[in-house]
Amino acid sequence: MWSVTWSLWLPLVFGSVFGQRQRWPAFLCGGNVTGSSGLIGSQGYPGVYPANTKCVWRITVPQGKVVSLTFRSLDLESDGLCRYDYVDVYDGFVNSQRLGRFCGTAQPGALISSHNRMQVVMVSDANTAGSGFLAGYAAIRPNARGERYCGGLLDKPSGAFTTPNWPERDYPPGVTCSWHIIAPEHQIIELKFEKFDVERDNYCRYDHMAVYNGAEISDTSRIGKFCGDSPPAPIFSDGNHLFVQFFSDLSLTADGFICHYTFKPKNSTVSDSPVPVNTAVPTTPGPVALAYSEALCKQKCKRSGTVESHYCSSNFALAYSEALCKQKCKRSGTVESHYCSSNFVLTGTLVSAAMREQSVLATFSVTNLYKEGNLSIQQAGKSMSTKVVILCKKCPLVRRGLNYIVMGHVDEQGQGVVSPQNFVMAFKTKKQRDLAVLKNVRC
Structure with a gap:
């Protein structure tokens, strides 16, 4: 736990007018940082940052001021979506908005908090590259002018x-x-x-x-x-x-x-x-709610969907997932035998995976869509993607950056759902012809 003022760290960063060799404070993995100004850096900066770490810095400046964070140096493993090594900056400590995620060597403009607190999180995976980051923070007046990210x-x-x-x-x-x-x-x-x-x-x-x-x-x-x-x-x-x-x-x-x-x-x-x-x-305005409920309850009572399709909206999700995910993980059947029973069938690359307690929210960049159903597809330019909930994070076990054939069901919100019983496998080129044939099959 440490704090350091601008007047103290400037000589350490820039050396002296007599050309002495630069000296650096011993940067640790995170800490609580207070004061009107100071410096934070990745563990061991300017040496190569360590692998498989998560470091959290909590910055607090005096009441009535906000935090301005400026990166002096940024050198992390580069990736277009910053999926591997990255620095996250948050507008506060708990359940706060993320102001930005950064990697590579391009330094953003100043990041400004809404109040007197800011959180900086650096994550690295097994493969590291670069010296990490060096950033200065300062307490400024709310709505102060100046260049910002x-x-x-x-x-x-x-x-x-x-x-x-x-x-x-x-x-x-x-x-x-x-x-x-x-x-x-x-x-x-x-x-x-x-x-x-x-x-x-x-x-x-x-x-x-x-x-x-x-x-x-x-x-x-x-x-x-x-x-x-x-x-x-x-x-x-x-x-x-x-x-x-x-x-x-x-x-x-x-x-x-x-x-x-x-x-x-x-x-x-x-x-x-x-x-x-x-x-x-x-x-929906309040008065409409009653009319809606009356009309709803006059409908024929018939259960729709599957356990998987109601998983995310159900209070029983936790108990269900614990029982479901304790089963032995073994893929059964073939692409052909699962095609007609699946709501959606696609091939794509796993670009991100957000872990939850038992499940994974996976984003797939879609290569080919063979069966769409009501699956919600997002499009940016020529690129398409979709989000899929994998109910058990270890079954099927998927890894980012790899290509897959994905089959599953679609919930009422248009989101894909994959359970251990659905068919998911690593994509192989020879399967492309089989899928093209199945696309013309009338189920």
Whole structure:
């Protein structure tokens, strides 16, 4: 546990005017860090960081200030989705939003917290490469001006904001950006999107951009939630505040967006601009709920779906998964024998896997789709992906970066579900012809 002020660490980092050799503090694996400014670094920096580690730094600055974190050096194993070695930065300690995930050598702009706490997590796998990272933190005033990674306060009469990396390359995975736009009193704010390309999903559950009236996130004040490659219609605020948030998960990414904002008099006509469509799942007003329940209960009582399809929404999931996953893991049958009984059949590459207690939320980059059913497919440019819940994390055992044939069922939300009884195997080229033949079979 340690803290160090800028005045103390500057000589250690940069040496002296007499050309002495650089000296570094002994960086440990995480710790609680306090003070108005200081330095953190990966374990052993500037030496090669160790393998198979997870280090957590919790930074706290004085009350009334926020944390600004600036990377001075970044050198981790490079991967487009930062799946192996990476640094995560969070806006707080517990259940907080991730501000960004970083790897490779490209240094982002300053990351700013909402309050006086920030958490930095570095994870490495079995194969390491590079010297890790060196970052300085400082306590600054809320809404202080300056260059930053993404998001911030916008209060000029007009301007523009973009997703990170725009327009050179796709926005990064695992990032949350928030822009707070403030106009003078008695004025409103207009947003116009010049370009828009965010991972597509019917319900915008993954990568998305949301716009809110006011200065904070609230379901009641949300104007719209958007994804896909069609720019939203012009958006107008009710008052002089708008809050815009962009979120990307850890799978597919896309070009992103550029948005222009303008302040206008409150009595400006907006009749020529259609109200934006909320592409999120709509909320149902209270009075409708009773009518809905009456209609629902008049329907014929008939059980639908399977144990697997109801797994994620059921309170009995834990007990079920414990019993299910204790069974011997052995694949039975063939591609042909499982084809007609499966709701979906695809070949693809496992790009990410988020571990849960018993299960895995897996993201597959789809190579070929032989049987789609109601499976929800996300699309970013020419790339397609889908999310699949593997009920038992060790059965079938899958590894990221490898190609698979995946068969399973689809739940009511369009998400794929794979149990030990479903058919999953490593993809082999000779199976491609068999699948092409099965695609024309009438089940």
